[in-house]
Amino acid sequence: MSVAAPGEGARAAAVRDGLGVGVAVGVSGLAFGAAAVTAGLTVAQACALSLLAFTGASQFALAGVIGGGGGLVAGSLGAVLLGGRNALYGMRLARTLGVRGWRRLATAHVVIDETTAVATAQHGRAAARTGFYTTAVSLYLAWNLTTLLGAAGTARLGDPDAVGLDVLGPAAFLALLWPRLTGEKGAGKVAVAAAVIAVAATPVLPPGVPVMLAAVAALPALLARRAAP
Amino acid sequence: MSVWIAVIATGLGCYALKLGGLVTPQRMLDDPRVRRFTELVPVALLTALIAVQALADGKSLEFDAARMAGLGAAVVALLLRAPFLVVLVVAAGVAAGLRLLGQ
Structure with a gap:
């Protein structure tokens, strides 16, 4: 076994994580494509949504509202609100990524759950950037390709849940968060509080809002006294 | 529309x-408390997302035994330090297997 420089090893791990997430979560695009067409969107509309919105939860939300016969204005607003957490991710990632100009405009499009999860799971800034962009490219390609396949092949595709596709998303996030939950002081408490808040709020608030609300679980960090040097 | x-x-x-x-102006992140907050926000949001994806269907809470078993299997795989893709395959495989048996 060859001995790689520490930075090399960290970046190789970041590439592995990024490709793994990109492919595994990207396959869920099958489920989105199928759900969108079942809800009444055309294949072109389903693909446009994946290309333009590129944030799974918002896309499922809009398709769900259209399928349920809900209002399009309310449906779009709800879907955008659901993407609100991407703004919080951007604040966290801005310094790590350090992009300006057109690069920032392009990078913004891929600031989502998966890229943030992979980037923040890496050690060091270079590895975080490598993980972020590897996830972004592989997931964008996989997500849009599988949206097309799922949308065009709805009739032939069985129930995606039957092969356990609905477990892939939460399992992937859990695996990425795992080292922080078990190794970082305070992170476990924040995670438990966030899960309780989101689940408790689910029956009473519109879909998407409970997850945003769970950000208050991180607030004690703001109110704490300055940590001793 | x-x-x-x-x-x-x-x-x-x-x-x-x-x-x-x-x-967002990065000067806002100069305070260590704000930086600590933005470090923890992804932890809070992603955990909330896991919980909602696992337990909710729209606005109603539901307990899908196969899905929970799949996630439980993922936790076991993580405790055994399984690689990322193995965790995903185990999780989806357990959920799919249980659904197949339940039919």
């Missing part, structure tokens, strides 16, 4: 939020 307008409006709105976070 046609579905096309809804699709494009949703795409634009989602992009605006993503960009908004990236262009």
